[in-house]
Amino acid sequence: MLVLLTGAGVFVYWRVEYALNRALDIELRRATQTIAPLVRADGTMSDVDRANATGADWQVLVPGGIVRDRGGAAPPHALVKPSHMPDRGAVSVDRGALLPVGAVRPLRVRVVRASPDGPWLAVAVRRAHRDEALRELLAQLLIAGFGSLLIAGVVGDLLARSALRPVERYRSRAAEIAAGGQGLRLDVPTDRDDEVTRLGHTLNEMLDAQEAALQREQQFVEDASHELRTPLTLVKARIQLARSRTRSVAEHEKTLDELDQDVERLVSLSTQLLEQGDPAARRAGGADLGAVARQVAEARDAARRGVRVRVEGDVTTDADAHTLERIVANLLDNALLHGTTPVELDVRRDGGWAVLTVTDAGTGMSPEMLSQATRRFARAPEARSRPGSGLGLALVEQLVTAAGGQVRLCSDGQHTIHGAPVDLPCDHDDRMRVTVLLPAT
Structure with a gap:
């Protein structure tokens, strides 16, 4: 504002001075x-x-600035210096200063040569009214500029404080949240839609996402602690039992075998937990779902264990081979552990989707369990006596969802769907069936 007002004042002063001159x-x-x-x-x-x-x-000047004749109120000495006496044309000179007001009478002098080889004529008019007007203008500009600057500063400060008042509320509430407040959100006005309110809405959404992530993490830690407590307690009990009395070498060997199984179960559980830590990690390039399904089945001796693999054509997906291997392995292991043979593993292409279906001849799941099967550590009561951690289907759902696909769980005519919307009907079959749909390439 100071620069703007100064520039405007200089322009106005220059234009008025020009007009008066x-x-x-x-x-x-x-x-x-x-x-x-x-x-x-x-x-x-x-x-x-x-x-x-x-x-x-007026004065008539000869070379050397000597006054030859004069009139009016012109003084006996020259009004202008010899350097201001032009050979031709005219020169206008101001005599006396605008500020401060001095003893020299203010004049505006015009100097011309009366004839080509003759003397010079200096004509002067009084400048008092012009200088008085400029001094008055200068005073008014200073007063008006200072007043405008003061008003602009006060109004600008009020406007800035009003505009930043929501930011201060956000800061105060953020300090409360940082101090450990739970369930707090920024107080965003509902009757405004500007940059500050949009920032408040975005920060609230971020807080919602953070709180949801924290709740998921807390739930995960609690569930993991619960699931790890049982095998660790069992390992500790076996060690205490082995130390309770003197045992033979064969009995120690049996105890070590049992401990080895328990440790293997802990390793498997920790591996699944680590895989769930980054379920969306993907590698470059697509892979053939049919080829991956055959490799996983062969690694598990599928033919001997009653698993039939059927692949219809070339089914290439956008997912990488490592992701497909984790999906197929978890579904097949889940069917072999909790289902009943024969197990069918079918791979086909349906429109723009690669379809993987795992079907077993077991009793399936109840409707309540079907809706919770993809939750971490979710296990049916009858499955708790069998090996497993309840992480397989949860990991499959997260991997498929991250790849832009869908997981369908079907049992006894009931269906649950997880992931992206897919315009394909569910298979109406009473058997236990898990179907994975992934974008095909």
Whole structure:
């Protein structure tokens, strides 16, 4: 504001000064046109009364700045310096300062040469009214500029405080949240839609996401602690039992075998937990779902264990081979552990989707369990006596969802769907069936 007001004041002052000087120059030209023809070649005035009738002060100067003749209120000494006496044309000179007001009478002087080889004529008019007007203008500009700057500063401060008041509320509430407040959100006005309110909504959404992630993490830690407590307690019990009395080498070998199974179960559980830690990690390139299904089945001796693999054509997906292997392995292991043979593993292509279906001849799941099967550590009561951690289907769902696909769980005519929307009907079959749909390439 200071720069703007200063610039505006300088412009106004310059325009008013220019207009006042122009009026004085017009008066000087008129007086010069009247007086110049009256100057003789020797530097004397032929008609002093006519020259004085113009109301201007005048001097006739000869080389060296010597006053040969004068009239009006012109002083005996030259009004201008010799350097201001042009050989031709005219020169306008201001005599006396605007500020501070001095002893020299303020004049505007016009100097011309009366004839090509003759003396010079200096005509002057009083500048007092012009200087007074400029001093008054300067004072008014200073007062108006200072007042405008003061008002602008106060109004700007009020506007800035009003605009930043929501930010201060956000800061105060954020400090409460940082201090450990639970369930707190930023107080965002509902009747406004500007940058600050949109920032508040975005921060609230971020807080919601953070709280949801924290709850999931807390739930995961609690569930993992619960699931790890049982095998760790069992390992500790076996060790205490082995130490309770003297045992033979064969009995120690049996105890070590049992401990090895328990440790293997812990390793498997920890591996699944680590895989769930980054379920969306993907590698570059697609892979053939049918080829991966055959490899996983062969690694588990599927034919001997009652698993039939059927692949229809080339089924290439956008997912990488490592992700497909984790999906197929978890579904097949789940069917072999909790289902009943024969197990069918079918791979086909349906429109733009690669379809993997794992079907077993077991009793399936109850409707309540079917809706919770993809939750971490979810296990049916009858499955708790069998090996497993309840992480297989949860990991499959997260991997498929991260790849833009869908997981369908079907049992006894009931269906649950997880993931992206897919315009394909569910298979109506009473058997236990898990279907995975992935974008095909």
